[in-house]
Amino acid sequence: MLCVVKSTRWLSDDEQKVWRTYLLANQLLWAALDRxxxxxxxxxxxxxxxxxxxxxxxxxxxxxxxxxxxxxSSPSRxxxxxxxxxxxxxxxxxxxxxxxxxxxxxxxxxxxxVLAAAAPGHVEEVRSILFDPLTPExxxxxxxxxxxxxxxxxxxxxxx
Amino acid sequence: MLCVVKSTRWLSDDEQKVWRTYLLANQLLWAALDRxxxxxxxxxxxxxxxxxxxxxxxxxxxxxxxxxxxxxSSPSRxxxxxxxxxxxxxxxxxxxxxxxxxxxxxxxxxxxxVLAAAAPGHVEEVRSILFDPLTPExxxxxxxxxxxxxxxxxxxxxxx
DNA sequence: GGCGGAAAGTTGAACTCTCAACCATCATCG
DNA sequence: CGATGATGGTTGAGAGTTCAACTTTCCGCC
Numbered sequence: 387m388l389c390v391v392k393s394t395r396w397l398s399d400d401e402q403k404v405w406r407t408y409l410l411a412n413q414l415l416w417a418a419l420d421r422x423x424x425x426x427x428x429x430x431x432x433x434x435x436x437x438x439x440x441x442x443x444x445x446x447x448x449x450x451x452x453x454x455x456x457x458x459s460s461p462s463r464x465x466x467x468x469x470x471x472x473x474x475x476x477x478x479x480x481x482x483x484x485x486x487x488x489x490x491x492x493x494x495x496x497x498x499x500v501l502a503a504a505a506p507g508h509v510e511e512v513r514s515i516l517f518d519p520l521t522p523e524x525x526x527x528x529x530x531x532x533x534x535x536x537x538x539x540x541x542x543x544x545x546x
Numbered sequence: 547m548l549c550v551v552k553s554t555r556w557l558s559d560d561e562q563k564v565w566r567t568y569l570l571a572n573q574l575l576w577a578a579l580d581r582x583x584x585x586x587x588x589x590x591x592x593x594x595x596x597x598x599x600x601x602x603x604x605x606x607x608x609x610x611x612x613x614x615x616x617x618x619s620s621p622s623r624x625x626x627x628x629x630x631x632x633x634x635x636x637x638x639x640x641x642x643x644x645x646x647x648x649x650x651x652x653x654x655x656x657x658x659x660v661l662a663a664a665a666p667g668h669v670e671e672v673r674s675i676l677f678d679p680l681t682p683e684x685x686x687x688x689x690x691x692x693x694x695x696x697x698x699x700x701x702x703x704x705x706x
Numbered sequence: 707g708g709c710g711g712a713a714a715g716t717t718g719a720a721c722t723c724t725c726a727a728c729c730a731t732c733a734t735c736g
Numbered sequence: 737c738g739a740t741g742a743t744g745g746t747t748g749a750g751a752g753t754t755c756a757a758c759t760t761t762c763c764g765c766c
Contacts, residue, residue, distance in 0.1 A: 707766105708765100708766090709764100709765090709766085710763105710764095710765095710766105711762105711763085711764090712761105712762085712763075712764100713760100713761085713762075713763090714759100714760085714761080714762095715758100715759085715760085715761105716757105716758080716759080716760100717756105717757085717758080717759095718755105718756095718757090718758105719754100719755090719756095720753105720754085720755085721752105721753080721754075721755100722751105722752085722753075722754095723750105723751085723752075723753090724749100724750085724751075724752095725748105725749090725750090725751100726747105726748095726749095727746105727747085727748090727749105728745100728746080728747075728748100729744105729745085729746080729747095730743100730744085730745085730746100731742100731743080731744080731745105732741105732742085732743075732744095733740100733741085733742080733743095734739100734740085734741090734742100735738100735739095735740090736737105736738095736739090736740105
């Protein structure tokens with residue numbers, strides 16, 4: 387056992403159990419989500435989120451920075467992802483009109499179509515795995531919990 | 547907006563918000579965890595979990611299947627990971643005595659040392675990101691919530 | 707005994723992600 | 737005006753993951 391090693395603030399047995407179960411739940415969720423999206427839309431969840439964010443933006447376009455913040459990606463990751471999406475014809479890139487540094491990504495009609503096709507199945511999956519097993523009170527509690535976890539990083543864009 | 551597209555069981559505004567915040571909290575957690583472990587132990591969280599599970603097992607060894615179930619990996623992923631860990635000298639592989647199909651992975655002394663060195667920092671990270679921001683009631687609630695999410699897959703080994 | 711299928715693992719290729727290095731453009735200030 | 741630093745983004749290499757195909761071994765049954 388490791389817990390004899392030093393005086394650290396180890397997790398209590400209860401905390402340990404919550405943590406381990408959390409990890410398991412998470413893996414279940416991601417595995418199911420990624421598999422569903424890969425099967426039905428041919429893309430991982432991160433890419434789906436990019437399309438989703440673009441679809442809700444005014445004029446269906448956002449700068450790379452905005453996008454990166456919204457989906458919680460590093461600039462690099464986003465750049466690679468958008469390259470891929472562009473290559474698939476779902477997103478287009480162009481230079482910003484007034485600021486030569488920034489590039490704007492916009493959702494194409496094809497991209498929107500793919501998103502629209504994938505969305506129902508995706509929502510159904512989220513619902514069946516996350517929301518259906520929970521009572522309304524638990525959903526509310528979960529909302530407060532995740533809010534509390536995110537809160538310390540309220541300073542926007544936690545340089546992920 | 548996508549929600550005009552079809553009659554799906556879309557998420558309510560509240561559910562939507564919980565879901566988005568959950569995604570963000572998750573990303574924060576993983577990013578911090580992976581960065582801390584990469585920095586302090588030179589391995590991603592998935593690898594840490596493998597060492598951790600082995601360290602708690604009787605005689606510090608487990609079959610690949612057992613290990614895969616415990617850490618929630620696909621056989622392939624685990625095989626690649628263990629190859630890497632073996633190459634680092636932290637894990638050893640050998641054939642099972644009586645069943646020629648199965649291979650057992652065991653934690654080396656070096657592996658245990660690396661784990662012991664990384665553990666305190668890791669626990670501290672988990673604590674500061676997940677448990678510290680939560681009240682004791684919330685921790686309890688979270689426990690119930692993740693248990694409810696995992697429960698439907700009680701049938702062990704959800705073929706991840 | 708031998709055959710068919712299940713179980714346990716491994717492998718290779720394609721893909722995604724991370725990390726560090728890098729380029730270009732804007733802002734500011736002497 | 738021109739240097740300096742900050743901002744926005746991209747690139748390439750290396751590491752990790754996924755997916756499908758494959759091998760080997762075990763089990764049950766004719």
